Amino acid sequence: MIDVAAANRDAVERMIGAHPRLVGIRPAREAIPFLADRRRLLHAGPPIEWARASGPLRGAIVGALLFEEWAASAEEAEALASGGDVELAPCHHHGAVGPMAGVVSPSMALYVVEDATHGGRAFSNLNEGYGKVLRYGAYAPDVLERLRWINGPFAALVGAALAAGEPLDLRALVAEALHMGDEGHNRNKAGSLLFTRLLAPRLAGTADDRLEAARALAFLGDNALSVLNPVMAACKAMADAAHGVEGSTLVTAMARNGTDFGIRVSGLGEQWFTAAALVPDGLYFPGFSAADANPDIGDSTITETAGIGGFAMAAAPAIVSFVGGEPADASRATLEMYEITVAEHRHFTIPALGFRGTPTGIDLQKVVELGLTPRINTGIAHREPGIGQVGAGLVRPPAEIFEAALVAWAERYLEEEGGGDPP
Amino acid sequence: MIDVAAANRDAVERMIGAHPRLVGIRPAREAIPFLADRRRLLHAGPPIEWARASGPLRGAIVGALLFEEWAASAEEAEALASGGDVELAPCHHHGAVGPMAGVVSPSMALYVVEDATHGGRAFSNLNEGYGKVLRYGAYAPDVLERLRWINGPFAALVGAALAAGEPLDLRALVAEALHMGDEGHNRNKAGSLLFTRLLAPRLAGTADDRLEAARALAFLGDNALSVLNPVMAACKAMADAAHGVEGSTLVTAMARNGTDFGIRVSGLGEQWFTAAALVPDGLYFPGFSAADANPDIGDSTITETAGIGGFAMAAAPAIVSFVGGEPADASRATLEMYEITVAEHRHFTIPALGFRGTPTGIDLQKVVELGLTPRINTGIAHREPGIGQVGAGLVRPPAEIFEAALVAWAERYLEEEGGGDPP
Numbered sequence: 001m002i003d004v005a006a007a008n009r010d011a012v013e014r015m016i017g018a019h020p021r022l023v024g025i026r027p028a029r030e031a032i033p034f035l036a037d038r039r040r041l042l043h044a045g046p047p048i049e050w051a052r053a054s055g056p057l058r059g060a061i062v063g064a065l066l067f068e069e070w071a072a073s074a075e076e077a078e079a080l081a082s083g084g085d086v087e088l089a090p091c092h093h094h095g096a097v098g099p100m101a102g103v104v105s106p107s108m109a110l111y112v113v114e115d116a117t118h119g120g121r122a123f124s125n126l127n128e129g130y131g132k133v134l135r136y137g138a139y140a141p142d143v144l145e146r147l148r149w150i151n152g153p154f155a156a157l158v159g160a161a162l163a164a165g166e167p168l169d170l171r172a173l174v175a176e177a178l179h180m181g182d183e184g185h186n187r188n189k190a191g192s193l194l195f196t197r198l199l200a201p202r203l204a205g206t207a208d209d210r211l212e213a214a215r216a217l218a219f220l221g222d223n224a225l226s227v228l229n230p231v232m233a234a235c236k237a238m239a240d241a242a243h244g245v246e247g248s249t250l251v252t253a254m255a256r257n258g259t260d261f262g263i264r265v266s267g268l269g270e271q272w273f274t275a276a277a278l279v280p281d282g283l284y285f286p287g288f289s290a291a292d293a294n295p296d297i298g299d300s301t302i303t304e305t306a307g308i309g310g311f312a313m314a315a316a317p318a319i320v321s322f323v324g325g326e327p328a329d330a331s332r333a334t335l336e337m338y339e340i341t342v343a344e345h346r347h348f349t350i351p352a353l354g355f356r357g358t359p360t361g362i363d364l365q366k367v368v369e370l371g372l373t374p375r376i377n378t379g380i381a382h383r384e385p386g387i388g389q390v391g392a393g394l395v396r397p398p399a400e401i402f403e404a405a406l407v408a409w410a411e412r413y414l415e416e417e418g419g420g421d422p423p
Numbered sequence: 424m425i426d427v428a429a430a431n432r433d434a435v436e437r438m439i440g441a442h443p444r445l446v447g448i449r450p451a452r453e454a455i456p457f458l459a460d461r462r463r464l465l466h467a468g469p470p471i472e473w474a475r476a477s478g479p480l481r482g483a484i485v486g487a488l489l490f491e492e493w494a495a496s497a498e499e500a501e502a503l504a505s506g507g508d509v510e511l512a513p514c515h516h517h518g519a520v521g522p523m524a525g526v527v528s529p530s531m532a533l534y535v536v537e538d539a540t541h542g543g544r545a546f547s548n549l550n551e552g553y554g555k556v557l558r559y560g561a562y563a564p565d566v567l568e569r570l571r572w573i574n575g576p577f578a579a580l581v582g583a584a585l586a587a588g589e590p591l592d593l594r595a596l597v598a599e600a601l602h603m604g605d606e607g608h609n610r611n612k613a614g615s616l617l618f619t620r621l622l623a624p625r626l627a628g629t630a631d632d633r634l635e636a637a638r639a640l641a642f643l644g645d646n647a648l649s650v651l652n653p654v655m656a657a658c659k660a661m662a663d664a665a666h667g668v669e670g671s672t673l674v675t676a677m678a679r680n681g682t683d684f685g686i687r688v689s690g691l692g693e694q695w696f697t698a699a700a701l702v703p704d705g706l707y708f709p710g711f712s713a714a715d716a717n718p719d720i721g722d723s724t725i726t727e728t729a730g731i732g733g734f735a736m737a738a739a740p741a742i743v744s745f746v747g748g749e750p751a752d753a754s755r756a757t758l759e760m761y762e763i764t765v766a767e768h769r770h771f772t773i774p775a776l777g778f779r780g781t782p783t784g785i786d787l788q789k790v791v792e793l794g795l796t797p798r799i800n801t802g803i804a805h806r807e808p809g810i811g812q813v814g815a816g817l818v819r820p821p822a823e824i825f826e827a828a829l830v831a832w833a834e835r836y837l838e839e840e841g842g843g844d845p846p
Contacts, residue, residue: 179604179741180603180604180612180613180741181602181603181604181613181774189603190603190604190613190616193613193616193617193619193620194616196616196619196620196623197616197619197620197644197645198644200619200623200627200640200641200644201636201637201638201640201641201644202637203627204623204626204627204630204633204636204637204640205633205634205636205637206633207627207633210627210628210629210630210633210636211628213624213627213628213633214624214625214627214628215624217623217624217627218623218624221620221621221623221624222620317774317775318602318603318774320774321774321778326777327774327775327776327777327778328777351604351740351741351743351744351750352740352750352775353750354749354750354751355744355750
């Protein structure tokens, strides 16, 4: 008889015990073998082809092809991508995560995160800030110009700063940010300040040109999402540490490509369980409404997978001004997530709940049994390519993917015992 | 008949409407005419002479005399000070505030804060960080060496950074920090990161020596109290804006010199109302206990006077790990302070209380009527000179100073109407 509870305890202990540290920055083509060849791109969420790709993902693919100079115009880029001349693969298949469209091309720079406990490694691209940005499907000339600066001079300065000292302890950074009003997904104000503070002396001390150092520090400090991408890579390292535990029903990935929402489960290998992604419920920027919203998109749900983001809402009462609701809703969100998780985090605690650990490790069984899906904080992209962010809000995954995963779990683990109902 | 309520509304509106901005750094001897002459020092709290000065204030005076090289040894410094050769005056008498001992000598650097609404000006010294520091009465050679670096090269770098751009909006900084788990007195982690983030690009962009820039940024970023002193000067500017309103019973200064606790009142001019300071109730560093504690000391109660610090505890549930108590106590502290204040702050709000404004403007009448004194967060100094901080905790002012002030108010304002009981 398979001991699911023991398997989940093992898996969640690996997740909580992981110790992700930011060790440096590398070009994507060097960090990820798949990207060493031309005309390959990574994207957020489960696998998808151009024909089914949403507007913002298409926009980001077009932008990446222009950024790489594989196409000279948006029309040329679309023709290339729709003609099957660009090979797409999920970030998650290559140890990476990217917010929103999550498109990574070979010339982009990646943060490299290492799990000091288990030796795993995870990657993320660099955050572009708010507004019209590639990850929301924008690809105007100014978007590409900013991307070139970020992945060129800026990445070189931050990379040199990281190389100038010890790896940055991202677990400690997240723990501290949760005591400063962040939840680590939509709100990363404090984490980004902590990140800027850790990098500032090193960057100022290693840069050859003080004006370039000043520009890089202003960009880091003014972008309240600077640290989102390294935090996502840290969460990916934590979730990956929990993956592959025989018999475990722990969810180790939740990700969306703008069309489908997919999950992976610790004991079920590389298989994705997918269904149509839903449209978030949230607050819209002036001039936009739910009619403009693309369905849920991005790998950033790796934060909720690892016990922060929507699961740590109680740490971030101020977030309701961004995603909607009342401060009391924030506490309720966290309390609800204890129902579907198997542990309280040792390192990530919430002062307002008497320093209780965040709800960590989503158990497929509990989600299905209670009919209660995870709560996710998210940005909202415009459904057309080329536009960008239109709001932020809350969303849940489609319930059927948890049911399908539980059936698959039962087929795999209960078969040798004569099959039967899921536990 | 004097309209006290109208006078208090006027005074508190001046306090809330004040707009303190950090404009630069100047040597104390230039900023404050009193310090242009030799052998004069400022100190925290109401007036006091050497004979009645507490251990930590004596230690800081000794340290300042050594720092200025007016004495060559601690013995010589004590002889000088006890012989009456050093003239002492409260910081508050010269538009300044200083945490703990609050000693300011002519060669020290001062932050200069201007109130953009009313044109007032306030000063504070530079924060030295934690541990063995002058403001807690320590004066060992390493304390003096750090003081020389802070008031020399560090002040020059920060001063140049401040001169390189617009004044820093301290009201906006405090407002943001209150949404990030600070209360602005004992907990200034977020505010110090915001301060570091605002200064970093300017400092990196103006420093001639990148290693000196790196050292200064590390000192600013690693010191979670970096911003305490500018915030205190901002609170002084806000409180001073409310001072001098005819008939007002609003408290516009609360300050302690380690021996006496003193308050000033908007409608009662320059008069101090004082009584013996109490010993805080708090958490002690390993190896220390309440037996080591000096009575309450410092000008930092200007934060509570202006509606933050202990009054904004509900914004900072994590602070209980530093000052003692449970997170729920933090909320209760703020709720209690609404009882003795006349307004809720427009700019300083608390997410966990549904973005309610902080309780602002202590009304003498309410304190006396309810028998409820202000709650103050504070550091705790060792009672002997030369040692330093031994803990942090909570304290209240002696109740009798509010009663004495209310009697003085009645004598002044009710006399022409035939005297009578206070309102």
